[in-house]
Amino acid sequence: MTEKNKLYKTLQALGFSEKESMVYINLLELNEGICSSIARKAGIQRSTTYSILDQLAKKGLVSMRKIDNHLRYRAIDPKVFLERKRKEHKKQGKSIGALEKSLPILMDLHSDFTTTPQMEVFHGKDGLIQIMEDTLTT
Numbered sequence: 180m181t182e183k184n185k186l187y188k189t190l191q192a193l194g195f196s197e198k199e200s201m202v203y204i205n206l207l208e209l210n211e212g213i214c215s216s217i218a219r220k221a222g223i224q225r226s227t228t229y230s231i232l233d234q235l236a237k238k239g240l241v242s243m244r245k246i247d248n249h250l251r252y253r254a255i256d257p258k259v260f261l262e263r264k265r266k267e268h269k270k271q272g273k274s275i276g277a278l279e280k281s282l283p284i285l286m287d288l289h290s291d292f293t294t295t296p297q298m299e300v301f302h303g304k305d306g307l308i309q310i311m312e313d314t315l316t317t
Contacts, residue, residue, distance in 0.1 A: 193264065198223055202231045203240060203254055211253040239263070 180188075183204060190200035198221075205221040206212065212220075218228035232252050235241040240260060243252050278285075 196231075198227065198231050199235060202228060203235060206232075206241065206252060206254040207257070211251055213249050213251055217252060 186204050187197070187200045190203060191197060195203065201221045201223060202217060206217055209217060209220060214228050214232060215225050217232070218225040221228065223231070232241055232243070235254075236243060236252075240255055241252050242255065243250050245251070
């Protein structure tokens, strides 16, 4: 697996779509560019690239500026991106800690609900895992 493919997989593990990771990495390589040059380098259609750049801009990962009636895009500094992810992870950790503390109350509410007969439908791999866990806990 090439270094670039490893980067794609890493970004996808962080929540990027396949095409978002391709556009972001190629934009970093270009440093700055117009949509058509980014699309060409990433091997993605220009119209799709516009949409992806817009999504990345909304996430705060891409900045844009207009020069001579052309929008030029630039990826944010990867260090800034890493720091944002660290803060997000820390914030999520606090949320998970609060959820863990509330688990007994949530379980009481859940057990009150499950006293009546019910049927649930599960889909996909996660559904199969949930069925197995439910079978083992009951």
